Amino acid sequence: MCEKSLNKSNDFKELKVILVGLGVIGKGVLKVIDAKNIDLFKKYGFKISVVAACDSSGATVNENGINPLSIIKTKEETGKIVNHEFGVQKGILEVIESVNADVVIEVTPTNIETGEPAKSYTLKAFESKKHVVSANKGALAVAYSELMNSAEKNDVMFRYEASVGGAMPVINLARESLAGNNIKNIKGILNGTTNYILTKMEKEGLDFNTILKEAQELGIAETNPHQDVSGLDTAAKMVILANTLLGKDCTIKDVKLEGITRITPEALKMANKSGTTIKLIGEVSNKKLEVCPKLIPIDHPMNVKGSLNVAMFDTDLAKDVVVVGRGAGDIETSSAILSDLIFIGNSKKCND
Amino acid sequence: MIFLDLELKDTPGELLKALEPISSAKGNIISVIHMREERTEDGRLPVKVVIDKIDDEELSSIIDKLESIDVIVAKINEKRRKLDLDVVIIGHVVDTDVRDTIDRINEIGLVLDLDLSMPSPNVESSAKMRIVVDVEKIDELYEEFDIISKEKDLLFVKSC
Numbered sequence: 001m002c003e004k005s006l007n008k009s010n011d012f013k014e015l016k017v018i019l020v021g022l023g024v025i026g027k028g029v030l031k032v033i034d035a036k037n038i039d040l041f042k043k044y045g046f047k048i049s050v051v052a053a054c055d056s057s058g059a060t061v062n063e064n065g066i067n068p069l070s071i072i073k074t075k076e077e078t079g080k081i082v083n084h085e086f087g088v089q090k091g092i093l094e095v096i097e098s099v100n101a102d103v104v105i106e107v108t109p110t111n112i113e114t115g116e117p118a119k120s121y122t123l124k125a126f127e128s129k130k131h132v133v134s135a136n137k138g139a140l141a142v143a144y145s146e147l148m149n150s151a152e153k154n155d156v157m158f159r160y161e162a163s164v165g166g167a168m169p170v171i172n173l174a175r176e177s178l179a180g181n182n183i184k185n186i187k188g189i190l191n192g193t194t195n196y197i198l199t200k201m202e203k204e205g206l207d208f209n210t211i212l213k214e215a216q217e218l219g220i221a222e223t224n225p226h227q228d229v230s231g232l233d234t235a236a237k238m239v240i241l242a243n244t245l246l247g248k249d250c251t252i253k254d255v256k257l258e259g260i261t262r263i264t265p266e267a268l269k270m271a272n273k274s275g276t277t278i279k280l281i282g283e284v285s286n287k288k289l290e291v292c293p294k295l296i297p298i299d300h301p302m303n304v305k306g307s308l309n310v311a312m313f314d315t316d317l318a319k320d321v322v323v324v325g326r327g328a329g330d331i332e333t334s335s336a337i338l339s340d341l342i343f344i345g346n347s348k349k350c351n352d
Numbered sequence: 353m354i355f356l357d358l359e360l361k362d363t364p365g366e367l368l369k370a371l372e373p374i375s376s377a378k379g380n381i382i383s384v385i386h387m388r389e390e391r392t393e394d395g396r397l398p399v400k401v402v403i404d405k406i407d408d409e410e411l412s413s414i415i416d417k418l419e420s421i422d423v424i425v426a427k428i429n430e431k432r433r434k435l436d437l438d439v440v441i442i443g444h445v446v447d448t449d450v451r452d453t454i455d456r457i458n459e460i461g462l463v464l465d466l467d468l469s470m471p472s473p474n475v476e477s478s479a480k481m482r483i484v485v486d487v488e489k490i491d492e493l494y495e496e497f498d499i500i501s502k503e504k505d506l507l508f509v510k511s512c
């Protein structure tokens with residue numbers, strides 16, 4: 001935090017945000033903003049003001065700020081944000097371009113193949129000189145360089161902690177807390193669904209399909225679990241880490257990929273006999289970019305259970321650093337988004 | 353001085369057998385530390401042998417002789433030469449000629465242990481292998497895994 005923000009002497013009191021996407025994460029962000037705004041003002045001297053929120057039906061826009069809970073209410077009761085008291089029939093790109101705001105929070109559903117529509121929304125925000133906080137790994141995994149170049153060209157910030165590991169600090173931990181270190185290797189479990197399935201298979205000795213079905217019934221696995229179990233979701237996150245933290249320029253096509261669908265209870269028993277277990281591990285280093293099931297010792301710090309995520313950094317100065325946390329969930333992911341918003345708010349305080 | 357970390361089978365006479373190639377090459381043995389309370393993961397006994405400095409050619413001939421009598425030279429002067437690694441293989445391991453799979457791995461490293469589980473003829477089986485390999489040959493071994501994996505539709509789950 002800069003000195004200016006500590007003495008709260010400048011006029012900046014409000015970080016104006018446009019929320020794009022009103023699914024589970026979008027609603028989580030609104031809940032967190034509502035719950036934390038008083039604390040934010042006390043601690044940082046500014047609050048977050050939602051000036052627009054969009055879904056595919058249209059938007060609600062009010063440059064004086066909208067009550068976050070009223071947005072959730074309209075969305076839950078009518079399914080469409082256009083029915084809100086400040087509702088307007090405007091397309092998302094038009095809202096991003098025309099509404100006066102500091103930051104666009106991009107939390108639309110992810111598309112790992114095209115990165116759209118998140119990519120277009122993000123680019124439009126940059127062109128409109130707005131910072132972007134994103135949870136969208138699809139756009140980052142397919143168009144990292146294009147997005148970074150545009151952010152740089154337009155002199156705005158692009159923060160995306162929530163795209164990797166949900167609540168678990170990964171990108172900002174490496175970029176800020178481990179600043180100055182040379183990161184040699186990152187490996188981890190970055191998909192809670194596969195970790196849940198493997199943990200259950202190991203514990204109960206049941207086959208992959210049975211556990212997957214159970215996980216779907218419990219809402220832990222999605223109805224279409226392909227991206228999770230094939231390793232694609234982890235691959236997208238590894239690409240983001242490779243590009244952001246190891247200075248690579250790669251896309252999801254460069255990842256050597258193998259999912260967990262072939263893992264059997266017998267294979268897990270075999271692994272257990274020699275003191276190891278099987279986890280879906282993503283790994284990136286100068287020589288490697290891969291996602292595949294691997295054996296790890298039972299007493300290894302990466303042997304985290306259930307749907308937890310874990311990341312292990314091998315660095316030149318700090319040596320090994322391990323972080324464990326919840327990789328999904330509306331409030332958990334919103335925690336990462338909020339930390340990015342506070343970072344931007346603090347920077348704005350310093351610069352204004 | 354040269355420090356050798358050896359791994360011996362736990363059977364009578366193994367230590368004597370391991371020292372013979374050193375003494376017959378006129379290597380002067382300074383000390384032998386027999387660590388009976390420790391075990392490697394595959395049940396071998398680690399033994400540290402310290403000898404007077406000899407030239408590289410003589411040293412490599414001693415190592416060749418030791419390896420020919422199934423003594424693993426794990427480290428020389430604390431530098432790891434050999435790695436023990438586990439791999440779990442999933443697929444039709446037996447039907448795709450397990451002998452050939454082992455032979456091909458043995459050309460690069462050495463399969464020490466094989467454990468097989470075949471739940472039923474229609475279901476994919478699993479195998480666990482412990483392989484000892486020269487540190488510098490790991491990449492070659494992993495490349496061979498990839499080749500065998502594609503050819504025989506087997507999944508190799510490697511150590512992390």
